[in-house]
Amino acid sequence: MVAAGRTVSDAAVALRGLRFGWPGAAQACVDIADFTLAAGERLFLHGPSGSGKTTLLSLIGGVLRADAGSLRVLGTDLVALSGPRRDRFRADHIGFIFQQFNLIPYLSAADNIALPCRFSPLRAQRAGDIGAAVARLAGHLDLPVDLLARPAAELSVGQQQRVAAARALIGAPALVVADEPTSALDAARQDAFLDLLLGECAAAGASLLFVSHDLRLAGRFDRCVALSNINATTEATA
Numbered sequence: 001m002v003a004a005g006r007t008v009s010d011a012a013v014a015l016r017g018l019r020f021g022w023p024g025a026a027q028a029c030v031d032i033a034d035f036t037l038a039a040g041e042r043l044f045l046h047g048p049s050g051s052g053k054t055t056l057l058s059l060i061g062g063v064l065r066a067d068a069g070s071l072r073v074l075g076t077d078l079v080a081l082s083g084p085r086r087d088r089f090r091a092d093h094i095g096f097i098f099q100q101f102n103l104i105p106y107l108s109a110a111d112n113i114a115l116p117c118r119f120s121p122l123r124a125q126r127a128g129d130i131g132a133a134v135a136r137l138a139g140h141l142d143l144p145v146d147l148l149a150r151p152a153a154e155l156s157v158g159q160q161q162r163v164a165a166a167r168a169l170i171g172a173p174a175l176v177v178a179d180e181p182t183s184a185l186d187a188a189r190q191d192a193f194l195d196l197l198l199g200e201c202a203a204a205g206a207s208l209l210f211v212s213h214d215l216r217l218a219g220r221f222d223r224c225v226a227l228s229n230i231n232a233t234t235e236a237t238a
């Protein structure tokens, strides 16, 4: 699916000859000749544990820097940016749901959700009334109002995962990257979560890169890719 006002040629993510190896590792962890995520596309990426899914997402999110190749995200060459500029770019344009959530434990759930708007004036501007945006996303994710005032450290793992999702979606980033975001949710909440995630991305014209082991979810996406089919360092077993 391609959002109105954009063409397929305006890729959300375009990487060519991308290589990354962890320091001290015998071989590269990521070695991808060619991969494109179209604007507005919702893509499901899967692969065995340890095959490099999180590492690839960290490169696309600008958390890590590639050793070689080209990586354009929303038209910006991330390999050419310094670490602080990649952080700025991520804050403005990418909603990232980390596998370990990365919530600030002593901040309330509401403050965690609003955090991207504190770091990025662009996200704050797009969110408009930040309190209302927090309440709307929390409501969609079935997070009760009284829970929003509690520190993130006091929430269950499934509640923390939903707070992390709301934080990624606030301020309508153009690219949403989600690393196994449904792993801690029961089946009913997985459905509600996917409804929200896919609905928010469609409404904002955002692209979605969604990593999961749960192939039952793949049918809800525009495309399903096995990392082993694009990453030269991954054995084609998944």
Ligand SMILES: Nc1ncnc2c1ncn2[C@@H]1O[C@H](COP(=O)(O)OP(=O)(O)OP(=O)(O)O)[C@@H](O)[C@H]1O
Pocket: 022, 023, 029, 047, 048, 049, 050, 051, 052, 053, 054, 055, 056, 099
């Ligand atoms: N910080 C790190 N330092 C060194 N090696 C790392 C680091 N993080 C990951 N690796 C290595 O990179 C490889 C890929 O790890 P990665 O976390 O990207 O896999 P994954 O496909 O996301 O796995 P999972 O499905 O278990 O989350 C593994 O061999 C792992 O040991």
